Amino acid sequence: MKLYCLSGHPTLPCNVLKFKSTTIMLDCGLDMTSTLNFLPLPLVQSPRLSNLPGWSLKDGNAFLDKTELIDLSTVDVILISNYHCMMALPYITEHTGFTGTVYATEPTVQIGRLLMEELVNFIERVPKAQSASLWKNKDIQRLLPSPLKDAVEVSTWRRCYTMQEVNSALSKIQLVGYSQKIELFGAVQVTPLSSGYALGSSNWIIQSHYEKVSYVSGSSLLTTHPQPMDQASLKNSDVLVLTGLTQIPTANPDGMVGEFCSNLALTVRNGGNVLVPCYPSGVIYDLLECLYQYIDSAGLSNIPFYFISPVANSSLEFSQIFAEWLCHNKQTKVYLPEPPFPHAELIQTNKLKHYPSLHGDFSSDFRQPCVVFTGHPSLRFGDVVHFMELWGKSSLNTVIFTEPDFSYLEALAPYQPLAMKCIYCPIDTRLNFIQVSKLLKEVQPLHVVCPEQYTQPPPAQSHRMDLMIDCQPPAMSYRRAEVLALPFKRRYEKIEIMPELADSLVPMEIKPGISLATVSAVLHTKDNKHVLQPPPRPTQPTGGKKRKRASDDIPDCKVLKPLLSGSIPVEQFVQALEKHGFSDVKVEDTAKGHIVLLQEAETLIQIEEDSTHIICDNDEMLRVRLRDLVLKFLQKF
C-alpha cells in the first residue's frame, strides 16, 4: 500500500493511494498562491497598476503539474472531500488521459461548479491583448525581478481552464451521499462521511475486508452551518491520513468573528466603507448570519450589504436548498417551514443585495457607507480589484480579510501605498491541534500520516510545541513528490465457499469450540472476488489431446493423506509398545520432547511437539508397525 503525495500545500491536498490493485486520488486542490506574483486584473485599464515598478504583467494562473510522479491516466477514481479541494479537477480529467470516475457529494459539486464558474468568469472577462510564455524558460526567468525569478517550477504553471473544460470535468462526477458504500472493482469499498467543515464536505473511508484507511481532510468540530463531523465511523482505522487542518492555528474563529464585527461597525459608524474579499460560498454564510444578529444591536440596520459575484444569486439560493446537508438546527427550520439561513430575511428586507457584477443594477443602487463582499480573496482578479482601487485612498474605509488562503500582506502589495485600514481576521473553522489530539484519542488509529508541516511547530513560532500533531506512535509525515509506503501489511483475504461445497464439508471438533475440515476445491478469482468452487469430477480418460487440455484447466486431485492432530502420551505409548512385544524400552527426555529407545531393535522414536520420527535401520516392516502404533494415539481427519 503506497501513498503518492503530489501537493506540498497541506490544505489543498492531492494524494494518490494505491490499495489492493486500485489507484485512488484523494482530492485535487489548486494552489493559487502563485497568482500573487502577478499584477491584478482590473476591470478598467489602470495606468497606475500597469506602471508599477518591480512588477510585470504576466499571464495566467498557476497549477502544479503532477504527472512526473505517477501516470495520472492510471488513476481509477478521484474522491473529493470539499469544494475547495476540487478546483484542479479540469486539469486532471481533461488533460491526462484520465478515464475513471470522480466521487463527490451533491453540494460539493454544485458549489464547486460555482467557484470554478466565478474563477473562469473573473479571468475571461478581462481578456489580455497579449500573453507571454517564453519567460518561463529558465534562462530568461532568472533575469526577471524577484519574486518571479525565485519561483520554482514555473514551467508547470498553467493557464486557467475554460467553462467547457469545467463542464466536461464535472460530467465525470458521480454523486454520493454520506455513509453510502461504493464498491470499487470489488476490491475496496469507499464511504464518504460528514466532515463538518462546509456544505457537503466529506471525509472518506477506504476499506477492504481486513484493512481500513481513513482520509480526513478539511474537518471541523465547531458548530457552524454544515452537518456535524462523523467521528465514530473513523474508529478502528489502520491508517488515518490527516490533511486540511486550520491554516491559522493561533486564531480562534470566535474571536475573529468578534473582531470582524467590531471593526466593521467602527468603520461604518465613521462613514467609511468595508470591503470583504471572499469566496462566494462557505464562511460568508456564517458571517452573514453573525451580522444578521449583530447589526440591530450595533445600530447598523440602515447600512446596505452588497454581495457581488457572478454566482452570488446561485450561492445564496443553493445554500437554502441543501437542507439534508445542514446542521440539525437549520434542518428543523425547513420543517417550519422557514429558510435555514437568515440571509433570506436580509435579502427580503433589502439589507443584503446581491449582484453578478459591478455593471448594471449595482451602479444605480450603490450607496455609501456600505459593506461589500466580493472576490477574489487574492485581490488579483474579480470585482474586488475595482473596490481596492476605488476605496484604497481613504483612511475611512477598511478592508477586512477573512479568508486564510492568501497572505494579506502579499495580496495588498500592488496596492501600496494604501490609506485604507487593513484588518486581518482569518476565519478558519478547520480542526486545530487541540481538536486533532482529542480526535486522535477518540478514534485511535494505528498509524497517522500527515503533511510534514504538521509534525513540527510553524517556522515563525518554533517555540509553540502545541502547534503540531502529538500522537503515539509519532505521525508519519510526507512532503511534496514523495512516495510513502504505508506501514502495514495485508495478512488476510476473504474467500467465499460455494454452498454445495460447504455442504460437503465434514467438520471435526478438535478442541471444544474449534472444528476443522479439509477442503479440496478450485479457487476462482474474478473482479477481486475469490470463490471456492467444488472440484470437477474426475473425467474418464478419453482422447489424449482432450485429457491434456482438461488437465491444463483443472488441477490434479490426488487422494490426500489424512491430517493428523493431537499429542502422544509417552507413558501410554511405552505401555502400548510393551504390550506389542517390545521389551527394553527406554525413554529419554530432550529439550523438545522425548526419545523412545528400543535397544533391542536398535530403533529410535523421536517424539516432539510437531513431529515424530521413527529411525530404524532398513526394517520397513518394523517402521510400519511402529507408525501404526503411533497413529493410534493421534486423531485423523
Next chain:
Amino acid sequence: MGRGVTGLAPACLRASQLELFSPGAPGWPFGDFHALPGRRLCGRPLQIRQVARPGAGPEAAEGRGAGLSSLIMDPECSQLLPALCSVLADPRQPVTDDTCLEKLLDWFKTITEAGSSLLLLQENPCLLGLLCHVLKPQDLSPRVLAFSLRLAGMLAAQEDCFQYLQQGELLPRLFGEAGPLGGAAWTAPSVRSGWIQGLRSLAHHPSALCFLADCGAVDTIFSLQGDSSLFVASAAGQLLVHVLGLSLQGPAEGHPGLQTGDWPVCAQKIVSHIEESLRSAATPQITQALNVLTTTFGHCHNPWTQVLWVRLSPLVARLLEKDPVPAAHSLVDLLLSVARSPVLSSSSCGLWETLAQTLSHLSPTQAGPLALGILKLQECPQALRAQAFAVLLQPLTCVLEATAQAPGLLDSWDGTGGASVTVDTLLASKAACVGLLCRTLAHLELLQPLPQRPSPWPQAPLLGATVTILRLCSGSATPTSDAGGHLCAFLVGCVRVQRAALDFLGTLSRGTGPRELVTQVFAVLLEYLTSPDSSPTVLKKAFQATFRWLQSSPETPGCSDLDPHAQLFLRELLPVLPKRLCSPCWEVRDSGLEFLTQMIGRWGGQAGFRRALLASEVPELTEQLLRDPESYVRASAVAAMGQLSSQGLRVTPASPEHPGGQQKSLLAELLHILSTDSEGFPRRAVMHVFTQWLRDGHADVAADTERFVARVLQVASQDLDWEVRAQGLELALVFLEQTLGRPSSHCPYAVTPPVAAPPGPLAQALRPLCRVQLFEFAFRALFDCDRPVAQKSCDLLLFLRAQTASYSGPQGSGSVPEVASVEAALQRWQAGDQGQPLGYLEPEVVVAVLRSMDLEGLRGALAESSDRVEKSPQSLLQDMLATVGALGEDEADCY
C-alpha cells in the same frame, strides 16, 4: 398590583385596618401601628408564657419577670401536640415533608434551651408516648424514628430529664443494642444520623458519659466513622470529638499530667482508637483519625489537648515516612489546626520540626495550602516561614527559569531544593500544571495584603513571573528550554491560568516595581486587551487589573494627573476601547463600559486624560450603547454617560452654537429610559446617575432643580421595580438635605435632636418639598408592598419630622379639615387604593400629619420579618396536621 414580596390575606387586612384606624379617633392610634397592607401581621406571634421552674439557673431568669424562671409552650400548641404525636406514631400516615420535622425539632430546641425539659415532658405526656411507641416493632418511617431519637437526645440533655427517662429505661432502649441499632431501620442513613445527633445532644453531663459507656455507644460511633453516608460519617467524627471533650472536662482539667493513663476510661478508649487508626495502613482510617484530631484541636484549647498532642505527634510524624504521604490534605488541616491552637503552638512539642518536615515531604500541590497556612500564622519561627514561602514560590521560580530569566529574589527564598519535584509536577500533565499554577497564584494573592506576609516581599520577581505566565498563556513568550516549550504548550489559551494571573497581577499593583517591569506589565495588559482571543471573563479581569495599575501609577508632582508613562499607555489603550465597545459579545461591551466609568470617575478632571478621551470615539460610542439590546449594557452605558456628562466630557457636535442643548437631551434621554425601559437595570442606573447629579449639582439639574426632582419622583413612584422606588427615596433625601440643610449626625437616618429653626423660614423651606410633591412620593412609599421601600420611606419621614420638631407654626389653626382629608386619603392608600393623588400639600398640613403618625411604631413593625406568622409553631403544627388530614374539622366533614 406589585404585591410580589409577601402574600396578603384580605381578612387579615381588614382586621389590621380596624385596629389601626379606629373611627372617630382624634389623631393616629399611637402605639398600635404595627400592621400594614401587603404584610401579613394579623396572625398570632409565638406566645411564650413564663412560669416558675424550680432549680433553673440564673441565666434562664435573666431579663424575664421576677419569679418566672422558665418557659413552656402556649396552650394552643399543647392542645395540638397530642394529635400530632399520634399522627407521627401512625405508620399509615407517613410524614412526607422532612423540613416540617426539622422545624419541629428547632422549636423543641428553643423550648428546651429556655426551660425545663422535664416539665415539658410532664405537661405533654404525649411526647413520652411517642418515644415509647417508636420502640415497638412496626413499620415506622425512618424519618419519624430519626426524629424521635433526636428529640429524646434533646430532652435528655438536661440531667433531671435524663434521670427521668432513665427510670423508664427508655434511653437504653432507644440508643442501645436493643433499639434501632440492631433493627432493619438502621439501614436508613437518616436513622443512623438521628442516632448520632440524639447522642450529640444528650452528651452534656457526666451521667451521659456513663450511659454511653454502658450501652457501648462509643464502639458504634467508631464504626460509623466509616459510614457510607458522608453526613453520618462526619457527624460520627464530631460526636467523638464532643465525647472526648466532655469526658476530659471534669477530671483532667487543671491537671494536665503527661500521662494519659490517668484519663477517664472513655477518653482512653477514644485515644487508643485514634492511635490504632493512625497506625493503620488504610488511608480512610487515617483520614478519620486526622479529622477527629483537627476538630478537637480546632475547637478545644484546654490544657489536656497538649497532653493528647504529645502522645499522638510521633504517630503523626510517622505518616510522613510513607511515600506517598497518606491523607495529605487531612494531615495539612491537622497540623495547621495544631499550629493555630494557642495551647499547642506555644509549647515546645516538636510542632515546628514536624511542619518543616511535612513541607519537604508533601508534593508541591499538597504543600501549597500548608505553606500558606504557615505564613498566615501570627507566631512562627523565621526559618519555617522562609521554608514555607520558598515552597509557595517554587512554581513561579520554575516558570522564570524555564523562560531563561533570572529568578531574582525568588531564588534566594528557595532553600529546600524541592525545585525538581515542582518542575516534574508542572510538566507532568496539563491538568497538573494548570492546577498548581492557579493554586500558587491564588495563595500568593491571599498572602499579599496580610501584615504578616514575608518580608522583604519579592515584588519584582513576582511581577516578572506573573507577566511571564501571562505571556506563556497568550503564546507571546519565547521559552528557551524544553521545559519552557512544554509549559507554553500547556498554558497557551488556558483561561483558568489567565484569570488567576490577572487577579494576582491586579493585587500586585499595591506595591511598586522597577520601571521596566511596570512597562512590561502595561505591555502585557495591553496585549490582553487588544487580543481578539481574550475570552470575555479574561478581558474583564484584564480591565480590572489595568485600572488598578493605572491607579497605583505615581502621579505627576504638582498636579494629580497620570504620570507620563501611564498617559502613553492610555494613548494606546483608548483606540482599543472602541473596538471592545462594538464587540458582538455583550459581556465585553459591558466590562468595557464599567472600565470606562471607573476611569472617568478617577481621572475625569485631568487634562491629559480628557484630551485623550475626547480625541477618541469612546464618548460617542458610549452614547450609542444607551440603546443596546442587552439591558446590562444599557445600564452600564447609563452609568458611563452619567459620568461623562458630569465631567463635561460628552461630545456635543453642536455645542458651540447651542451650549448645553445636547446636554439637555441626555437628561431627556435618561428620563426616557427611566420611564420606558422594559428592564430594571437601566432604570436603576438612571436613578443612581440622577441622584449623583443632584448631589454634585450637575449643571442641567441645577438649572431647574425643582422641576427635575418633581419629574424624576413622579416617574420613579410608578416604577414596578422596588429598587428604583428605593433609589427615588435616596434622591428625595438628597433634595431634602439640600433644602433643609445636612443633618448633624453622620447617619442621615438618625433622629437628630430638634434643630432650633425659626417657624417662618422652615415653612418656607418646606415649600419646595411640597412643590415637587416629595411628600406624596414618600407617603406612597410608606405603604409600599416591598418592605425595604417602606422602611426607607419611614426613615426619611422620621428624619423630616425631627427636622420640623421645633416648628411651632400655625398648628391646628384652620388646617384641621385638610389634615383629616389627607389622613383619610392615606387610609385609602393603606387599604391598597392608591389611585387618588394627594395633590398639593401645605407645609403646615405635612407637619401636622407627620406629627400624628406613629412612625416609630411603624419602623418597629417593619423591622420584623414578614414571614414571622408563618414561622409560628402553632402554624407549623396546624400545617403538619392538615397535610395528613387529621384536623378536627376534617373529621367533622366525614359525617
